[in-house]
């Protein structure tokens with residue numbers, strides 16, 4: 001006779017609790033590890049150890065006949081390792097930058113429930129800090145709030161895996177005195193949110209932010225003649241749809257935000273690209289010190305001479321010093337037609353002598369060069385088994 005479902009579920013709950021206890025024990029060991037590395041000055045990340053560990057776990061599971069897919073084991077442990085690496089990074093960074101306040105004031109775009117709000121919360125929980133939320137109506141306002149000291153940090157989106165670079169933010173970076181102090185990747189999961197029990201056929205008007213509309217263009221095209229109402233942010237859209245309370249309208253936003261406004265999810269996963277991730281950057285008034293034990297990135301602003309091969313000459317400096325470039329972006333310079341400002345993100349710590357040498361050499365090929373900031377690489381690339 002089959003076992004009673006309630007009993008089986010009780011067993012599952014017990015096992016899950018045991019798993020949680022073990023995860024917590026492993027999490028705590030990350031602090032012992034980082035304290036040991038503080039003394040030995042070893043880099044926090046050791047991809048060789050990670051690879052050996054993953055392979056051993058897969059082999060062990062097979063030898064024990066655990067009936068678990070190698071890919072499943074790898075995925076779970078990649079996530080566990082990521083937690084360990086980030087925990088160690090945060091520990092070192094907090095020690096190095098002790099001026100960080102406990103009650104962190106964070107400025108972000110949109111109201112409660114916006115992606116920027118959720119990303120800002122994510123950043124604050126990483127550093128286990130109390131969050132005072134400062135909702136802003138434009139990117140410019142976020143920059144201003146950080147500049148005036150009203151906000152300790154501002155969280156702004158820089159690029160998205162579907163719609164690409166966020167030009168307005170790049171343009172603001174061109175003229176700012178603020179420093180980049182962090183980055184974080186936040187998965188964007190758009191859905192259709194409604195007030196009542198309606199179905200998709202009844203919807204003739206969609207409310208959302210232009211970026212969201214762009215990222216869901218294929219889904220929107222698949223609908224019959226819908227009208228688009230552009231909003232300041234997806235949270236404005238959700239709030240509006242909730243207050244209008246009409247059967248023919250819907251907001252495109254995220255599930256958590258929707259719950260906040262009492263909306264119901266009508267359809268999930270509507271983005272053109274399933275892997276829809278936004279990379280946010282964190283801005284502060286003062287630059288951050290990044291421990292040499294942590295993998296870090298630096299964002300540079302640069303203009304080159306108006307001559308053939310000028311950019312190639314500049315880029316060659318990175319190749320010569322074996323510095324990996326993670327992003328190259330260009331934007332027009334206002335008031336100077338046809339000249340471009342280049343944004344270069346490199347895997348390097350600004351304090352490292354090699355990076356300082358690179359900056360020296362770059363001066364020869366550039367007409368303007370500015371360091372926008374150096375920050376821990378918080379997007380941990382998982383090691384393959």
Ligand SMILES: C=C(O[C@@H]1C=C(C(=O)O)C=C[C@H]1O)C(=O)O
Nearest residue numbers: 033044045046049050081084085
């Ligand atoms: C825990 C360590 O730090 C990092 C995290 C690892 C893990 O979680 O297993 C493994 C190697 C390092 O990248 C370690 O060095 O052992």
